[in-house]
Each structure stands twice: as structure tokens, then as C-alpha cells.
Amino acid sequence: MCELLGMSANTPTDLCFSFTGLTRRGGETGPHKDGWGVAFYEGKGVRMFHDPEPSATSPIADFVSTLPIKSKTAICHIRQANVGNITLANTHPFARELWGEYWVFAHNGQIPSFSAAKGMYEPVGDTDSEAMFCDIMNHVRQHLPRDTSPLELVESLVSLSQAYAKQGVFNCLLGNGDWLFTFCSTKLASITRRAPFGPACLKDVEVAIDFAAETTPKDVVSIIATEPLTNDEQWDVYERGEWKLWQDGEVIAAGKVDVPEHKTESKMVSPDPDIERKPSTDENQG
Helix, strand or coil: CEEEEEEEEEEEEHHHHHHHHHHHHHHHHCECCCEEEEEECCEEEEEEEEECCCCCCCHHHHHHHHHCEEEEEEECCCCCCCCCCCCCCHCEEEEEECCCCEEEEEEEEEECCCCCCCCCCCCCCHHHHHHHHHHHHHHHHHHHHCCCCCHHHHHHHHHCCCCCCCHHHEEEECCCCEEEECCCCCCCEEEEEEEECCEEEECCCCCCHHHHHCCCCCCCEEECCCCEECCCCCCEEECCCEEEECCCCCCEEEEEEECCCCCCCCCCCCCCCCCCCCCECCCCCC
């Protein structure tokens, strides 16, 4: 399965600690070696990095892990391919402009037979994930007014997410720099760090940090990930069908909808037809 990583904070914060832990799962402590990507919001701009190489050995990922890029919202993804070849065009997260803002999306799951409705937004690559993102963007653009508030928008996002999750596995992160929408079909967890801050140690690599030395008493930083990244903190595990809307590190809306449990077996897609890979038995990939 692919893995997601998101951040929502009330002050520009770097993602170096969490990103370092996640990238180890891209071919070292985990099988997600078919590319990675990360998007950092800086004001209305988005600084994005993508690479179809394994994040655990990618020089670009190593470079990004040492960059103290400050952002209030960030979205990251490491990929284990099942729909779409291993190419740069198929690496998440994906971005599109709407209402003068960059919307960024990353997906963990699979809906092989997904067919998007026609609209202005079209996929560049050939993943079901990007097709779903374009479907979301077309729906929002066609059915909601430009001045829609996040709390009004979330009703449509939940409805769409529930519809996708009925067809297959759909875990996602979607943001516009102001808010971050998260939806859980199978696996997602979160942690909110606030004063008094303490130390933390990553699960996948021997790296520890004392957040008290890196923060101020007013800071609120929330991390959302497919699997908890630290082994000495209490993470909140999402339930199936649970969604949350984050803003400035806090949950401003949350709920739960009914979605079925999907257990599928998917064949991995190779970038070279002469290279064979064993079928994957993971239930949620993207």
C-alpha cells in the first residue's frame, strides 16, 4: 500500500522530522519504492518535489529531508504502484488551480474501474488516483460557488469520498493551503502536538527530536499519516469512514460515514513489460 503524510499547523513549520521517517518506508523499511512526492504551501505558492525513484535512496528526498522549508500545510506521498506505470507523471501529490488557489491531492487506495465524469480537469498520467482528483475538481467547479466556505465545501468532499470508498479503497489528503481535508477508508492516524512539548523518536530510523527546543508555547502542529511515525507518542487512529477538516493545526469539522470494507488483491504494474513482479496482497494501495 502507498502511504500518506500531511501537516496542518498554526505557524510555518518544517516537516523534516516526519518526512525523514516516511521516506525510510520507501524501499528500506517498507515496500513503497515506486516514487514519492511532497508539496509545501508557502503563502499562495506551492513548492513541490517529485521523483519516481525509491524515496529511501533518492538523492532528491535526502536533499529535501534536510531543507527546513517552513509551511503551515504540507502533503506527502510514497507510492507502491498498482494502477499506472512507474513514471514521474504518476507520482503524487497532484496539483490543480481552482478559484486562484492551488489544490493539492494525494490518494492511498485503488478503484481500478473508476471512470471520471467529463470536465475541464483531465489527468496527465494514467492512475485512478489522478482521475479521482480531477473528478473532485470538476464537481467542485461545476456545482459550488467561488465563495464557498470550507465548512460548506466539506459536505461535497465527504459525499464524493463516500461514493469513491463504496467502489474501492479511498484514503486521501486534499488541501488548498488554508485547510486540509482527510478521509479514511482503511488506514489513517493523526497526532496534534502542542505545549507542553516533549521528545519523540521515529519508528523507522534512529532519529529523535526534542520539540520543546524547536517550538514556542503557542505552536500547534498536527501530523496525519497512514501509519504512526513515532514509537513513543499516542496517535489517534481513524475509524473506517471517518473524516476530518483541519485548519491551523486544529480540527474544525469532523464526522463519520458508512463505507464498506474492501479486501482486494492487485497486480503490481511494472515500468518495463519484461520485468515481472509478484502480485501484491495489500488491501490498500495507490
